Amino acid sequence: xxxxxTSTVSAFLLSTQFLWAGQVSRVDLAxxxxxxxxxxxxxxxxxxxxxxxxxxxxxxxxxLTTRTPWRAAxxxxxxxxxxxLLAENGISEVDAILVRAEDDYSTVIQQAVWxxxxxxxxxxxDGKAHTLRARGPFQFVIDMEAHERSKYxxxxxxxxxxxxxxxxx
Amino acid sequence: xxxxxxxxxxLDRILDEFASRLGITTVIGMLLVVCVAVGxxxxxxxAQLEQNHSSFRDQNARNGHVALSxxxxxxxVTQEAxxxxxxxxxxxxxxxxxxxVLFVRVESLQxxxxxxxxxxxxxxxxxxxxxxxxxxxxxxxxxxxDPKQLMADLLPAAADARRYLVQFLDEMRREADKVLDKQAWxxxxxxxxxxxxxxxxxxxxxxxxxxxxxxxxxxxARENAEARVEFLAFYDPLTKLPNRSQFQDRLEAMITEGRxxxxxxxxxxxxxLINDTYGHAAGDAVLKHVGTVLSRIADENxxxxxxxxxxxxxxxxxxxxxxxxxxxxQRILSDVAEPFSFEGESLEIGLSVxxxxxxxVSQSETVTLDLLSRVTDFALYASKSAxxxxxxxxxxxxxxxxxxxxxxxxxxxxxIKHGDLEIHLQPKVTLxxxxxxxxxxxxRWRRGERLVPPNxxxxxxxxxxMVVDIDHFVLRSATKAVADWNTDHGTNFSVSVNLSALxxxxxxxxxxxxxxxxxxxxxxxxxxxxxxxxMEMRDWKQAxxxxxxxxxxxxxxAIDDFGTGYSSLAYLRTMSADELKIDRSLVEExxxxxxxxxxxxxxxxxxxxxxxxxxxxxxETRRQxxxxxxxxxxxxxxxxxxRPEEPETAFSAAMSNNRPSHQMSPN
Numbered sequence: 096x097x098x099x100x101t102s103t104v105s106a107f108l109l110s111t112q113f114l115w116a117g118q119v120s121r122v123d124l125a126x127x128x129x130x131x132x133x134x135x136x137x138x139x140x141x142x143x144x145x146x147x148x149x150x151x152x153x154x155x156x157x158x159l160t161t162r163t164p165w166r167a168a169x170x171x172x173x174x175x176x177x178x179x180l181l182a183e184n185g186i187s188e189v190d191a192i193l194v195r196a197e198d199d200y201s202t203v204i205q206q207a208v209w210x211x212x213x214x215x216x217x218x219x220x221d222g223k224a225h226t227l228r229a230r231g232p233f234q235f236v237i238d239m240e241a242h243e244r245s246k247y248x249x250x251x252x253x254x255x256x257x258x259x260x261x262x263x264x
Numbered sequence: 265x266x267x268x269x270x271x272x273x274x275l276d277r278i279l280d281e282f283a284s285r286l287g288i289t290t291v292i293g294m295l296l297v298v299c300v301a302v303g304x305x306x307x308x309x310x311a312q313l314e315q316n317h318s319s320f321r322d323q324n325a326r327n328g329h330v331a332l333s334x335x336x337x338x339x340x341v342t343q344e345a346x347x348x349x350x351x352x353x354x355x356x357x358x359x360x361x362x363x364x365v366l367f368v369r370v371e372s373l374q375x376x377x378x379x380x381x382x383x384x385x386x387x388x389x390x391x392x393x394x395x396x397x398x399x400x401x402x403x404x405x406x407x408x409x410d411p412k413q414l415m416a417d418l419l420p421a422a423a424d425a426r427r428y429l430v431q432f433l434d435e436m437r438r439e440a441d442k443v444l445d446k447q448a449w450x451x452x453x454x455x456x457x458x459x460x461x462x463x464x465x466x467x468x469x470x471x472x473x474x475x476x477x478x479x480x481x482x483x484x485a486r487e488n489a490e491a492r493v494e495f496l497a498f499y500d501p502l503t504k505l506p507n508r509s510q511f512q513d514r515l516e517a518m519i520t521e522g523r524x525x526x527x528x529x530x531x532x533x534x535x536x537l538i539n540d541t542y543g544h545a546a547g548d549a550v551l552k553h554v555g556t557v558l559s560r561i562a563d564e565n566x567x568x569x570x571x572x573x574x575x576x577x578x579x580x581x582x583x584x585x586x587x588x589x590x591x592x593x594q595r596i597l598s599d600v601a602e603p604f605s606f607e608g609e610s611l612e613i614g615l616s617v618x619x620x621x622x623x624x625v626s627q628s629e630t631v632t633l634d635l636l637s638r639v640t641d642f643a644l645y646a647s648k649s650a651x652x653x654x655x656x657x658x659x660x661x662x663x664x665x666x667x668x669x670x671x672x673x674x675x676x677x678x679x680i681k682h683g684d685l686e687i688h689l690q691p692k693v694t695l696x697x698x699x700x701x702x703x704x705x706x707x708r709w710r711r712g713e714r715l716v717p718p719n720x721x722x723x724x725x726x727x728x729x730m731v732v733d734i735d736h737f738v739l740r741s742a743t744k745a746v747a748d749w750n751t752d753h754g755t756n757f758s759v760s761v762n763l764s765a766l767x768x769x770x771x772x773x774x775x776x777x778x779x780x781x782x783x784x785x786x787x788x789x790x791x792x793x794x795x796x797x798x799m800e801m802r803d804w805k806q807a808x809x810x811x812x813x814x815x816x817x818x819x820x821x822a823i824d825d826f827g828t829g830y831s832s833l834a835y836l837r838t839m840s841a842d843e844l845k846i847d848r849s850l851v852e853e854x855x856x857x858x859x860x861x862x863x864x865x866x867x868x869x870x871x872x873x874x875x876x877x878x879x880x881x882x883x884e885t886r887r888q889x890x891x892x893x894x895x896x897x898x899x900x901x902x903x904x905x906x907r908p909e910e911p912e913t914a915f916s917a918a919m920s921n922n923r924p925s926h927q928m929s930p931n
Contacts, residue, residue: 199333200330227365227368256365256368
């Protein structure tokens with residue numbers, strides 16, 4: 096009887112892990128050597144603030160394991176939350192943000208998306224520093240399952256090689 | 265108009281089909297099927313669209329364009345290095361970045377190739393791009409790469425890549441066009457589907473609305489019918505007056521309340537005649553008119569009027585004041601007496617009214633609806649018996665009278681059969697010499713102890729048609745009695761017999777008269793037939809021909825009761841008669857009234873001009889006799905000259921009177 100109960104509960108917990116796998120989890124990161132890269136953020140006052148990966152990691156860091164449209168096998172991404180970065184720069188209340196990438200790609204992410212889903216700005220992949228060739232050094236990552244389930248599913252919400260964030264007027 | 269009516273009927277029949285349970289189930293089923301089918305169809309089309317859209321959204325085209333830009337960036341950095349003469353550390357950094365970006369681009373391109381069907385140009389392009397990356401990576405492994413060499417190595421590979429990329433882009437464009445075409449076609453198809461759906465729904469909607477309309481109209485018709493039924497339950501449809509039901513209910517309620525009230529029963533006089541003469545439309549109009557008049561009078565007296573059926577009406581008034589009720593009755597009679605015109609004809613309407621109050625009844629018994637109705641009925645009957653066109657207040661005698669009349673009605677046929685009837689003779693004298701020349705035969709009924717005079721039973725006899733038998737009896741008896749006496753005593757008496765106007769509806773009367781003459785052997789010239797004009801004699805043509813037939817037999821004809829109001833001058837003109845009998849009413853005031861004398865004198869003139877012999881009835885004094893004689897009347901009849909007696913007595917008295925020495929003396 097007791098064993099049945101235990102196995103039921105553990106089965107439940109295990110199954111729901113997949114549900115909770117979408118959550119980012121807080122981690123502490125040991126310092127490593129990052130690639131030469133800069134993420135510029137245009138604050139509410141219009142001033143541009145540049146972050147290197149190491150500077151970015153001064154904000155609370157999180158970990159997220161997920162696959163992406165460009166990775167069939169799940170990888171462990173570590174970095175900071177977009178919402179924290181926006182709050183730091185006073186632009187968390189804007190309707191949308193414009194994100195630019197190294198290859199001159201640009202995309203607009205709506206407020207509704209970062210309010211309903213956790214968007215991680217990844218600076219590390221599988222414990223190693225993120226690189227250009229790996230679609231870093233700053234990559235917007237969202238848990239794939241959660242993203243697909245939501246109504247905002249679009250690869251435009253996950254720009255890679257990000258190098259600039261500004262409020263979209 | 266007709267075709268519209270037919271198609272409406274057809275439509276109604278079709279709708280009825282739909283309205284059945286099967287019909288509605290079928291329609292709903294069809295509706296569901298259509299909805300589901302359309303749902304599936306739209307779903308499939310939308311899925312198709314989404315698929316097209318998603319395959320397009322894979323940004324393959326963009327990859328192509330951006331790849332060209334990435335190649336350009338790489339070449340630009342290399343050119344800068346060429347211009348600078350060497351790969352500086354900064355340029356090295358830029359170059360690495362450019363090759364990294366290109367690297368990722370090639371990865372994207374390769375992924376999309378593997379995911380979607382293989383596009384030949386994409387494969388070629390990626391191969392060329394791979395070559396570029398290999399060259400770039402090799403250059404970066406060197407510590408000091410030669411920019412010019414690098415450029416020279418890169419250019420051919422770049423050229424290839426560019427060409428294949430453009431081809432790839434063209435293919436993507438064609439893909440895009442295809443997708444757009446498909447979208448457009450899908451949307452166009454939607455149009456038709458939507459139109460078809462709308463038509464279908466409109467049809468179904470229309471049918472539903474028509475059904476609903478029918479339902480509503482049907483319900484409204486039902487409500488109207490129900491309202492009408494309710495109305496009919498308590499109101500008469502023709503006159504809109506309360507009907508018998510309502511009358512009884514209300515009267516009952518008023519009686520229970522105990523307040524004094526009066527009940528009037530009102531009947532139309534000779535309504536059948538109006539219907540027969542002027543038609544049923546006129547009859548209906550008369551009924552309505554009378555209803556309106558009675559209703560108005562009833563309202564003025566705070567009562568109500570009702571139509572009990574046929575030509576019977578009733579009024580209930582909440583009062584027992586005799587004076588007020590009397591004036592109400594008079595009002596009723598006078599208002600109805602005003603001529604009523606229908607389609608240009610002026611109709612005379614007459615009413616008989618009977619009235620009783622609850623106070624009268626309650627003196628002897630408790631008032632009930634039945635009792636009150638019964639006594640009012642007696643009053644009405646009394647009005648009718650009194651000659652109609654009048655009102656009668658109930659009194660206790662009426663009931664006795666009514667009962668007696670009922671009894672007489674029952675007994676009369678037997679009386680005729682068993683010979684309880686007898687004739688009495690009243691002498692007629694020539695005014696010149698006061699000699700009796702003939703008699704008028706009058707019928708009497710010996711009922712047990714009493715001798716009932718005709719004025720009491722003749723009306724009943726006329727109403728029941730028995731008067732014909734009575735007259736027949738009188739005819740036979742009178743002719744026989746006079747003929748026998750004449751034969752036995754050598755006298756030359758004549759006799760006059762009254763004939764009811766009913767006789768003049770058939771020629772049988774001629775047969776009977778002839779029969780009586782033959783069996784009695786009386787000389788026809790000694791028989792005078794007295795006729796009174798009444799309403800029943802409207803068919804003058806028939807009457808005239810019968811009178812002609814009677815005169816042919818040799819009989820004399822006398823017009824009776826002249827001056828009572830029935831006899832019109834036209835009647836005088838058309839009837840061929842020998843004698844005119846002037847009613848006693850013209851004689852009554854002769855002695856006292858100048859007007860009466862003048863009137864009589866004028867009548868005498870008329871008679872003389874028309875060459876009628878004149879007999880004055882009702883002479884009761886010698887003076888009356890001399891006045892009329894002076895005026896030129898030939899004969900006289902009345903109590904002064906003799907009362908009606910049994911034949912033997914009458915004959916004897918006459919004979920003794922006629923003896924030369926004898927003068928007429930008052931009895």
